[in-house]
Amino acid sequence: MSRTIVRVGDDYDVVIGEDAWADLPGLVGERAERVLLVRAPSLPGPADAVRTALEAAGLEVVDAEVPDAERAKTADVAAGLWSLLGRRGFTRTDVVVGLGGGATTDLAGFVAATWLRGVPVVQVPTTLLGMVDAAVGGKTGINTPEGKNLVGAFHPPAGVLADLWTLRTLPRADLVAGLAEVIKCGFIADPRILELVEADPSAALDVDGPVLRELVERAVAVKAEVVSQDLRESSLREILNYGHTFGHAIEQVEAYTWRHGEAVSVGMVYVAELGAAAGVLDRGVVERHREVLRSVGLPTSYDGGSWEALLTAMRRDKKSRGSLLRFVVLESVARPTRLEGPTGAQLRSAFEAVRAQR
């Protein structure tokens, strides 16, 4: 089976391949004696494959099934894992492995970042979104009742194993949601991604085809390039947050019944409309957002939630500075910039544009 390895700075490898489980012990490294396997429920095939590969390498595997999806990202679940690590005597040379979608890898990374002030984590994403985004780059975290990802740490993984064959069981809606982050990478940095999706949207959703593989490789390359320059989001990394200010607000207002990728899809249309309202982006590029997102089945409008509730959620965005709301907007494709303190009228007009079905 073929492997592509994307190196993130001088730090770690993202291995992209098929049936690539034999690579896992190498990513975990030789110093570990124990592995905490933090895994999403209902992934019997990958969980068995991970366990077999690690045990064959002489590692003791402590199994930790966690609640599914966003329900994993809570302080209670994290506390349960800290307790398990304590009871099983995990030391600083032992390793956490996160297996599942972005919610599971965010939790696993956060627990690894905080246990003994930091033990290694190896991420094994099994969703498209996890492979191209969540498992790479070291943002880890959990939610609080006040908002999304409000508690967390920057803790880069020791390695990432993206086994494309795991996508064969992923529900189509979750695959589509993952494409939102891929398309985001197209708008902020790599226009070839947009061309590939536009040329054949169904090929972009074929998990056994070459187009999806190229999209994964390109999106991982965008993320690796950005995070290797600015791990702690002092500036450049903010571009990876394109579409997330409004997207996270939808997720919160809708009590996480929307998939992250779906909310980010609408969030990108919102911020494109905001860029147009502020006079920095051409309407043609705004419509290109709608067309490419819609072509793969992603939502481009949202008419729920009160404006006040969305605005309150947006104010908690990490890009805010004091009372100043800040957005990543585009000047054109692959030319992101910042919009600081847009007017109330601009914010509202972008909301009205997103509410309307166009």
Ligand SMILES: NC(=O)c1ccc[n+]([C@@H]2O[C@H](COP(=O)([O-])OP(=O)(O)OC[C@H]3O[C@@H](n4cnc5c(N)ncnc54)[C@H](O)[C@@H]3O)[C@@H](O)[C@H]2O)c1
């Ligand atoms: N840390 C980061 O940089 C970063 C980046 C993007 C997103 N995120 C976070 O990632 C989360 C979203 O991740 P997601 O879209 O992967 O959702 P998810 O983790 O909720 O997974 C979606 C669903 O797919 C199931 N699943 C996972 N793999 C499967 C497989 N191979 N076959 C069948 N079912 C499978 C899961 O159990 C879940 O029900 C959000 O919490 C978001 O905030 C983090």
Ligand SMILES: O=C(O)C(=O)C[C@@H](O)[C@H](O)[C@H](O)COP(=O)(O)O
């Ligand atoms: O890696 C990043 O940086 C990102 O912003 C990627 C986003 O896709 C991701 O959803 C991230 O978790 C959002 O982070 P937050 O800092 O806005 O909570």
Ligand SMILES: [Zn+2]
């Ligand atoms: Zn995201």
